[in-house]
Amino acid sequence: MSQWAQALGALGALVMGVFGGANWRFPFLERYRLLGLGCGFLTWVAAEFGVPEGDRPPWYEPLGAAAMLLAGAAGLYRGHQWRRRGHDSGDDGPLHAAEGAAHLRRYFGRDSAAALDAAVDAFRLAVRDTVGSGPHLRHHADLVKALRIRYERLRNRADLDDAVRVGRTARSLRGPKAHRALLLTELSTALRLRHEHTGASADLVQARACGRSALSLLHDRHLYFPLCGSRLSAVLLSSYEHSGDPRDLDAALAGIRRGIGSAAERGYRRTADEIRLCYLLTVRGRTAGDPDDLAEAVAQGRRTLERLAPADPLYPSCLHHLSVALRAAHDLHTAGTGAPAARPGTAHRTYRIRSADPPLEEAESFARQALLRVADDAPEGARYHLNHALVLHGLHRAEPSADRLERALRAARAAARHPTAEVPTRVRAGLALSDIAAGEGLHAAAVTAFEEVIGLLPRLASHELERADQEQQIVRWPGIARAAATSALEAGEPARAAVLLEHGRGVLLARTLALRTDLGALRAAHPRLADELEDVRGQLTAPLPAPGTDGGHPTSPARESPAREGPVGTPELLRQTRREQEERWERLLKRIHEQPGFEDFARPPTAARLRAQSTRGPLIHLNVTGRRCDAIAVTPDGIRSVPLDTTPEEVEEQARVLHRCFVPGAVADVEAQGPAYRVLAWMWDTLVAPALDAALPRQAPEGPLPHVWWVPTGPLTALPLHAAGHHREGGPALIDRAVSSYTPTAHALMAARARPGPRADRDSRLVVAVPAPPGAPPLAGAAREAEFVRGRAPGATTLLTDTAAVRERVLEELPRHAWAHFACHAVPDPKAPSHSRLLLHDHARTPLTVADVSALDLRGSRLAYLSACETAVAGPRYRDEAIHLAAAFQLAGFPHVISTLWQLPDRAAYVLAQEMYQALEERLAAGEGVAAAVHAVTRRARYEMFPRLPGVWAALVHVGP
Numbered sequence: 001m002s003q004w005a006q007a008l009g010a011l012g013a014l015v016m017g018v019f020g021g022a023n024w025r026f027p028f029l030e031r032y033r034l035l036g037l038g039c040g041f042l043t044w045v046a047a048e049f050g051v052p053e054g055d056r057p058p059w060y061e062p063l064g065a066a067a068m069l070l071a072g073a074a075g076l077y078r079g080h081q082w083r084r085r086g087h088d089s090g091d092d093g094p095l096h097a098a099e100g101a102a103h104l105r106r107y108f109g110r111d112s113a114a115a116l117d118a119a120v121d122a123f124r125l126a127v128r129d130t131v132g133s134g135p136h137l138r139h140h141a142d143l144v145k146a147l148r149i150r151y152e153r154l155r156n157r158a159d160l161d162d163a164v165r166v167g168r169t170a171r172s173l174r175g176p177k178a179h180r181a182l183l184l185t186e187l188s189t190a191l192r193l194r195h196e197h198t199g200a201s202a203d204l205v206q207a208r209a210c211g212r213s214a215l216s217l218l219h220d221r222h223l224y225f226p227l228c229g230s231r232l233s234a235v236l237l238s239s240y241e242h243s244g245d246p247r248d249l250d251a252a253l254a255g256i257r258r259g260i261g262s263a264a265e266r267g268y269r270r271t272a273d274e275i276r277l278c279y280l281l282t283v284r285g286r287t288a289g290d291p292d293d294l295a296e297a298v299a300q301g302r303r304t305l306e307r308l309a310p311a312d313p314l315y316p317s318c319l320h321h322l323s324v325a326l327r328a329a330h331d332l333h334t335a336g337t338g339a340p341a342a343r344p345g346t347a348h349r350t351y352r353i354r355s356a357d358p359p360l361e362e363a364e365s366f367a368r369q370a371l372l373r374v375a376d377d378a379p380e381g382a383r384y385h386l387n388h389a390l391v392l393h394g395l396h397r398a399e400p401s402a403d404r405l406e407r408a409l410r411a412a413r414a415a416a417r418h419p420t421a422e423v424p425t426r427v428r429a430g431l432a433l434s435d436i437a438a439g440e441g442l443h444a445a446a447v448t449a450f451e452e453v454i455g456l457l458p459r460l461a462s463h464e465l466e467r468a469d470q471e472q473q474i475v476r477w478p479g480i481a482r483a484a485a486t487s488a489l490e491a492g493e494p495a496r497a498a499v500l501l502e503h504g505r506g507v508l509l510a511r512t513l514a515l516r517t518d519l520g521a522l523r524a525a526h527p528r529l530a531d532e533l534e535d536v537r538g539q540l541t542a543p544l545p546a547p548g549t550d551g552g553h554p555t556s557p558a559r560e561s562p563a564r565e566g567p568v569g570t571p572e573l574l575r576q577t578r579r580e581q582e583e584r585w586e587r588l589l590k591r592i593h594e595q596p597g598f599e600d601f602a603r604p605p606t607a608a609r610l611r612a613q614s615t616r617g618p619l620i621h622l623n624v625t626g627r628r629c630d631a632i633a634v635t636p637d638g639i640r641s642v643p644l645d646t647t648p649e650e651v652e653e654q655a656r657v658l659h660r661c662f663v664p665g666a667v668a669d670v671e672a673q674g675p676a677y678r679v680l681a682w683m684w685d686t687l688v689a690p691a692l693d694a695a696l697p698r699q700a701p702e703g704p705l706p707h708v709w710w711v712p713t714g715p716l717t718a719l720p721l722h723a724a725g726h727h728r729e730g731g732p733a734l735i736d737r738a739v740s741s742y743t744p745t746a747h748a749l750m751a752a753r754a755r756p757g758p759r760a761d762r763d764s765r766l767v768v769a770v771p772a773p774p775g776a777p778p779l780a781g782a783a784r785e786a787e788f789v790r791g792r793a794p795g796a797t798t799l800l801t802d803t804a805a806v807r808e809r810v811l812e813e814l815p816r817h818a819w820a821h822f823a824c825h826a827v828p829d830p831k832a833p834s835h836s837r838l839l840l841h842d843h844a845r846t847p848l849t850v851a852d853v854s855a856l857d858l859r860g861s862r863l864a865y866l867s868a869c870e871t872a873v874a875g876p877r878y879r880d881e882a883i884h885l886a887a888a889f890q891l892a893g894f895p896h897v898i899s900t901l902w903q904l905p906d907r908a909a910y911v912l913a914q915e916m917y918q919a920l921e922e923r924l925a926a927g928e929g930v931a932a933a934v935h936a937v938t939r940r941a942r943y944e945m946f947p948r949l950p951g952v953w954a955a956l957v958h959v960g961p
Contacts, residue, residue: 178222191233275321433449502745629645657676667904768786820861862896
């Protein structure tokens, strides 16, 4: 037998043995087992064909027989294993997995949704058919990957939730470390995407933990190390975007470089990672103002693009990111060469281009080419359109061109209205569109863009999120409503400006008010709709489980560890239920709005409804942006505006000066009040007097004072507008001109006025006093204050003091009383305002927070007096959301709330409480309201009790009708 025939026969026997004996660890051999067996057998037979039997070497036939015996034994073993596990379909799992991988390749080559569906189905079969076997964990990872890819393409939220569910379920399975790393990486990616979709911080925490666990299972030279490092880098970038911590961005860059280096050591390139490196360098260079990072980003993008074929699926992404890098580098270069700064007030502008040059033209070309290569309904198309719009507008600003401007507007509009883009991307695009339009004097177009953005804001804060996450989401772009109102005023539409302020501020407040809309009229006309709405409302307003419990989304260190995560069914089911009920709520509202007479049901006020609220006195919105400052007066005769001569920077500075005078230690120091008097005079001259002239007719000296409701926005919310005036000089002052009340929004005022009257026990009072809160300074006057209030109460009174004043007892007693008085400390939380709290005796363990009070239903209550510090104060980012204790008590059902803007001396708080209850008795007996009592006490304190201490006499404010 010739040597070549022997070699060919030996090769055939080897092929038979390898393909016949291979298991799940070799997917390629599994997929082509029958073909390999057939080819090997035919090769072995052909090698001996025609060769005399005596010429065959003695080892030839035993070799073939051994190969066939090995293949047969392996087949019998696999069959036995499958029968033992209860399967009778054969060893098809690896085949299904191979089919799924082929379908994914087909999807990436043809962008076929059908191929994606087939891939998901194939991987489900692979998971089903490999229960209890080695590849089971790997096929779970493949299924999570396929579901995630389908979500990225079609944006079907169910796919993402399914991916998370499958990944979490599979984490308890046994398998090789490499397969576990793949599963954790895919789960991490799915959790990251869900965080980006919803804003749930718990998903981001778990994504980070899963990504790090995956990487810890692999060494630097492992085949999967670059993939796992790349996915963790994406999670770290999301962490940076969520927290703003530059260390996360640096870690993301270091991780992606490490993964690229690991791949290079193995002799291959990861193009997707090189594109991500370009983007990460662009982000860091743009935020840190580092030209070296941006230059490296451009160079990296160019190198990657040169290696890609135009038909490569990653080619459009590379074009886009290179265009973004070129635009950012040009922006930084222009800003650093003495170019004019961006126009004041352009808070949403992300570019400052002043001159065109070849790189900018090149950026436009790359952006245009990227758009030509992406499907119209692809989610990434929104980002491509947005970048193209910004580049086009930059070129237009450098060399004005009507065609470029129109194309820029069209591209931004396409991004803002993209059907499959994430809501944050659409918001960014809408803000860019409004900025481009406003910058070009197209104010009507800017207002329309702002209206669309404001319509998206509630979708940023889904009911499925924890309250803190909802707040974080809603203030990602502060000042939208104020900028929208400014554009409306520049378009000459003050009524539209007032409506935009109502719709774009207090978004979470408005949603809660909508959920608590009275159903009486609806029930009378459409009882079935009312019953359905009542059912949905009950589920949406049910309290969320506390963080750290099995039903919540814990963020404790134990929760961050993927190995120690508790059961996932309860929180996942709760999130899904809330999301489904939210969708059902929207569908019901749409049906209700189609019914005659219910067009405005559960909606923020229109201009006509705003005017209707001004019959008892004008509402005055004060709005300030970098472009202009205005007072918008709402009266029965109409809505008009008057310009005010100030800026946000001046308002912030005046507020700082004022509050330095009112800090503890200075507030009672007469010598320290000089700057405060100057600020109060500035407030009168600059803000209040012009607004009053537009809102009020001149009153006869002997006539009753009119009532004014102030609706300040942004930094103006930190000012005591009711105290404005030339008090030191004896000049004009607001307390001599009008009775002042505050309201977060006109919508909140409408809701307070629409609440049912007091219960039968209308004078029952709950008095809570904490004179010695653990861990806080004592309040010597709190006990005396509580005894005084109880002694003046005409009805039944419950007094909770010291150890009896605990959260559980207070929440139990509040629904039983029409009045509530709190004499204790309060602590605002500027970063998480729903955690702002009253310091009860058990505040260290179970604080009574804004979230707790807001969740109460206290309809029929009458007055809450918060004799506690800073209960009407929100952090700088949350000023337009009005998330503080005063708003929480009003939202719970108290139409009237008396609260404070800063810290009061203990003795002064006691004296003012004495005066307040005496004034309440007199004014209410005379048929006047709570606001009149607060005004009377403020005037008496100003002129008689504390005439030289504005920080004392101006501290109390009235919130309500």
